[in-house]
Amino acid sequence: MNTYQPQTHSTTIGYICWIFGFFGAHRFYFGRPISGTIWAFTLGFFLIGWIIDLFLIPSMSRTANLRYNSGPFDFNVAWILLTFLGVFGIHRFYMGKWLTGLLWLCTGGLFMFGYLYDMWTLNAQVSECNYEAYAGQSAMTMG
Secondary structure, eight states: OOOOOOOOSOHHHHHHHHHTGGGTHHHHHTTOHHHHHHHHHHHHHHTHHHHHHHHHHHHHHHHHHHHSOOSSSOHHHHHHHHHHHGGGTHHHHHTTOHHHHHHHHHHHHHHTHHHHHHHHHHHHHHHHHHHHHHHHHHHHHHO
């Protein structure tokens, strides 16, 4: 019995994000936006949670790998694009969301509110794009 689960979220990227984890970066990356927001407002829950997270990252990575769909859209690429070019909508272009990508490009990530929304929902967006790509591929092979 093969129980291989494709890796969607890298532990290494998680540790790199953890360096800035007192702003919640690693928690957003692993799909934990509520605690990521708390970390952002409390500097990693007064740095205590940030230090504890050093040991929790492998578990967060395993959970994210089970929770989200792998596929043609890479979570790591999407997160890097969001982090550094998110106000320009480049991550949305990457996922094939051309209209909202143009909207983000013309409005500075919908005046930063869209950028924040994407910080909360990017994992679900990429997972949905991967699911749709897989479903479309399956429909083509069946038809």
